[in-house]
Amino acid sequence: MSEPLLALTGIGKQFGGLSALTDVSLHINAGEIYGLIGPNGAGKTTLFNVVTGLYQASSGEFRFNGRRFQTGAPHLLAQAGIARTFQNIRLFANLTALENVLIGRHARTRAGVFGALFKNRATRDEERASIARARQLLDYVGISKPHQTLAKNLSYGEQRRLEIARALATEPLLLALDEPAAGMNATETESLKVLLQAIRSTGVTVMLIEHDVKLIMGLCDRVAVLDYGRKIAEGTPDDVRNNPGVIAAYIGAESE
Amino acid sequence: MEIFFQQIINGLVQGSVYALVALGYTMVYGILGLINFAHGEVVMVGAMLALSALTALIGWGVPPLLALPVSLLLAMAGCMLLGFGIERIAYRPLRHAPRLAPLITAIGVSIVLQNLAMMIWGREYHAFPQLINNQSHHVGGAIINDIQIIIIIMAFVIMAGLMLIVHRTSLGRAMRAVAENQHAAQLMGVDVNRVISVTFMLGSALAAIAGLMVSANYGLAHYYMGFLLGLKAFTAAVLGGIGNLRGAMLGGLLLGLIESLGAGYIGDLTGGFLGSQYQDVFAFFVLIAVLVFRPSGLLGERLAERA
Amino acid sequence: MKKYNFSTQHVLNGLLLVSVLLLPFLTDALLGRGWVRIVDFAMLYIMLALGLNIVVGYAGLLDLGYIAFFAVGAYCYALTGSPHLALAFPLLFPDGLHLSFWIVLPLAAVLAGGFGVLLGAPTLRLRGDYLAIVTLGFGEIIRIFMNNLNAPVNFTNGPQGISRIDPISVAGVSLNSTQQVMGITLPSVHLYFYLFLAFTMLVVFVSSRLEKSRIGRAWMAIREDEIAASAMGINTRNLKLLAFAMGAMFGGVSGTLFAGFQGFVSPESFSLMESIMVLCMVVLGGMGHIYGVILGGLLLALLPEVLRHSVVPLQQALFGKTLIDPESLRMLLFGVALIVVMLYRPAGLWPSRVRRRELESDEAAR
Amino acid sequence: ACGKSANDQAAGELVVRIGAVAPLTGPQAHLGKDNENGTRMAIDDANAKGITIGGKKVHFELISEDDQADPKTATIVAQKLVDNKVAGVIGHLNSGTTIPAAKIYSDNAIPQISPSATAVSYTQQGFKTAFRVMANDAQQGRALGEYAVKNLGAVKIAIIDDRTAYGQGLADEFIKAARAAGAQIVAHEYTSDKSVDFTAVLTAVKGRQPDLLFYGGMDAQGGPMARQIKALALNVRLMMGDGGYTPEFVKLAGDAAEGAYASLPGVPLDKMPGGKDFSDRFVAKYQPIQLYAPYCYDAVNVMIAAMQKADSIDPAKYMPALASLSHQGVTANIQFDGNGDLKGGAVTLYQVKQGKWQVLETVGAEK
């Protein structure tokens, strides 16, 4: 069997005295949609932050696409192929939707000061290609008039989708989404689900945090459950749904 | 050893002066996130007002021990009015403007105040009358006088008073709430404008006290005195962690000590290579070193930004 | 907003260019030669403001010590283009070094850029006002060293400053003298005007190319949200350092020109107040917007002089006599102008597209 | 540009413009205004006298400018004065502004007389147009240094300078002279021209137990410094240059001023013919003399005397006259050497006694 795309071993993260993550190990195979659930404050976002280099793990290490990572260097991880969205949307609020996605192209383009000043052939070609790709992505997630609309004036759902487009612009191998359906209604969530399936079908692996149990169960190949910073369950959606520990900590019994 | 002890005292006095002014900076910064560049100028106006009032009162034959508090109160009232006006005219309309816009108006206010003061009080230096018998005390070979003792005590008392207001009263809670989220504060029934005005007035009253203290200690007042003082106090506030009252106090005292020990010993430390002309360099190096290791100052909030 | 067709655009540009080229003559004829000198200085400030604009406007890093790079450039040429080094190293340079301006200029730019990186490196983790105070400190440190490095070895001549700096020459022609070109008399200030104009245009060109490039976009991303930017694969450390370095280089170039033009440099010219003024130019004009910044630079460089010429006549006209000291009134009005402009145009006089939008929606949301 | 004014008035009156430059805003504004007043009084006097040059009655007109003590602004106002076709300039106040401005006056062949810039390099730039009616740092520093050692018997001397062109220049010359006279410099400390707290450096000085402290700087710092010397029970005599010889110093220092020394180039005002009269009239008209007003007064008069001697207001004509003139002013008998420096200027030493500056003695600084 080939090596998993992402493999975490014994990740721990402390904030002062607080242990947000304790000894978390898991792996994600290429092409999977992998769900991460757990109560509020369980450490899901923290785990994302470790994997995307925004936090440095207090202990443990992870391998991504055959390389070992330990230090927090977000741009290196982005270049290596991990892209993410944020739980509290972090778009470049005062830039247009198109500019937002173009910035996502940064990791995959080269032009430096020389190119900027002299606008040589290579630079112009690269720029043209970037814009074309960005428009394609915006189309894909369904945002119209991207060169006129400021990111912050988009509606909530559009902002979430723009974040996805921006992340896809980095040509990731692994797309990490932190609660993409928060604030969406059931119908909107449904179309998000279709979008994510389409993304997966292009070969991108997806890692997903959600509180919408229905979405997770309908979309993911495998699901891990965190509670108080520890992984308390992992498996297919059905396994997890019926796990008594998960019911107690997260879903709650129907009768309650 | 005597010399060293004296330098410590020098640093404490100077530092308390910085702290007095830094507290005012930090008050306003804490609530609005705005560097009130004009604060140094308000200190200057405080000193000038106090001086004018004092001169007039003494001229009318009021005994010094009465004239002093009365003129302090007058200066405080004047500065509060001034602070209120500055906020109303120059800052409030820009509350939702880009972040640097109020910085520029603050600079504008500072220039205006300086030149107004020059028109009103003239270009010359004013000597501060020696009213009370400023006794010197010998402590372990070092010397400290009454005014200096008062300054040190005053800085601590004011810090304690402010902490009491900010952390123990409903007004203080409202201030902190406004500082964090003005919309949410409004939803609690807080009149945001009023709270901000009160903060400015409080800060300006402090400035008046600082102004009087400073000019009594150095025996002079001048329309330009606010600039450097403001700058140093601002540095002190940042060193301690801007927005934090205890930080302002600590930063002020530390900056004073660094300066006096720097001026006194930098030559010995560098084997005579650098002298007291580099005391500010020394101070800034310490500042940079502190900020490199603690990017939000000594006591500043270190709520790492949540990603 | 309005779309001109190409020919109109060209005609407008042509007209602008011609009027700029004629500017020194018009100014000289209408207002006097002093004004040409003022305009020369204004151009130095515009270069400075455009340099600072890269740091503050594009990358969003508040720099209060920017004048230090101007100082580095100025002292570079002052040391190498004057008899001064004879004092420090009489054996090595009995008459001083007297390097050509055109050799010093690139060196000064690179050195200033190096200082930019030096300043940037320890401040990478700092934000907003903490960065402001550290850069302020850095500016002061540079000034203090310039002010004191006259002993033990006399590098900078300390507070006395360095005088007798060689004038700049272009193609062997010293700009310090009046020249005749095709029957037109060009006094020194005019010659410097054209030199400065060329450099200003270069700086504008570099700025605008950078702004509309991958690098410029990355700077804006950092300005908007550093964490999100780094998650997009932007090496925030390198790009911030690049912003500091580019900004510093502009400052260095401007400083070198200043030294040649003025013939004298002393630490007084590099005080904190100067840094603040340049910042005011950037913000007042319109942060992040090249034309806005140029306008800001021009305005703040000219305003004190305009006021100098107008407060007395104005008072005479209003009251029939000079009631208030013209000098205090002048600075007072200057301060008032800063306040009023910001109150009425919080995003600057001529804001960039982005800033304007930002403000509009912020205002709506109160 | 020639010095002739375009608008000769109807009565055949010749208008001669004289520029005056000093910082009128900023921390030194009080000195700048004093300079302006001194210049203005000389011009008013000249106009009252009714001077004729080249057969025409002359009306002098003052054009006062503010250079903000900033070198760049200084060149701008210099150019402005040139544009305004002034016949001569009295200024600037600081060395840092006088030096770059001198180049512009020289380029336009307009004589410049600084009343107060003391940096040696001002007159060493090779400009024929640059003059001063004030002893330079070398002359004054030498006089002070020698006096401190020879007359006051100082052996261990401490120095504080304010790191301005003036303070540093004067202190360095003082050190040279004091060392040459056999004294030992036990401490050299520094402050700035904006500071008010000197306790740290004074404490450092105290550790070296000097018997005399020389401060190179201005009254605004000297005053509080004297106070702090007293407060720290530092047992030294305080000595300053001309920057300390002001009523302001006495006012700011309070009773701590007692016994302080300062110098002033030239002979005491009331010993000079017309000196007492000048100071009385000046005080009546404006306010107590801050510092350089008499020098400004002299500078204008020297300039006018040169015009009269050459019988021309054209700078090209009267400049040679200026260079070779001998004029009895209220501060000294003014004569310029080849550089434009004051020839053999005397320096007078003063001491504060009973809250007033009193003359100690005048030392002729030959050479």
Added chain:
Amino acid sequence: MNKLLEISGLEVGYGGIHAVKGIDFHIGQGELVALIGSNGAGKTTTLKALAGLIAPAGGEIIYDGSVLNAVPAHQRVSMGIALVPEGRGVFARLTVAENLLMGAYSRCDQAQINEDLARMYALFPRLVERRDQLAGTLSGGEQQMLAMARALMSRPRLLMLDEPSMGLAPLMVKKIFETIREVAAQGMSILLVEQNARLALQVSSRSYVMEGGSIALSGVSADLLGSDAVQRAYLGA
């Protein structure tokens, strides 16, 4: 049932953007009304206008018989209007207890404030444990509880909730909705904005559906829950 709040022709805009385009609705005394709609429909904007955070461009807000349009936000609190804003808006650097006291800022009846504090702690036992903790360090669900308790501390007559379930784990959502029911049962009028339309329709008695700044549908919640249009547009069936 008499109307506590009545809105007619309300229009709100941001600069050029017309977010709410003339809507009418009312809330009766003690009624629990839901406002649902897709992203960007203008729900939050409506609540902000009611709370006084943004000035309406047209229309009238009548609360308890008096016109509210010109009353500043902070005075509306003492009139009995409380909003739990989108994203909770707790004061992160104040403790839990201080946050609650902020809720009672406009009241001066110290004894009753203490009484209410005790009630809140009884209602949300989780907050008792965290009384002296900084609010910023609470988990999302705890913050939501705090925000609600804080709003209740002003003793509102009209409580407005903006997406109280957003970002909360399922267990937490249940808890919050239980609390909403409890509070409603005590007779408070509630205006609930929710993306989880099913839940909202289940707890409320009447509902309005917003679309593109206007009210598209309204009626008894149970009816809407069964309506095809609502099912398709909001319940994802």
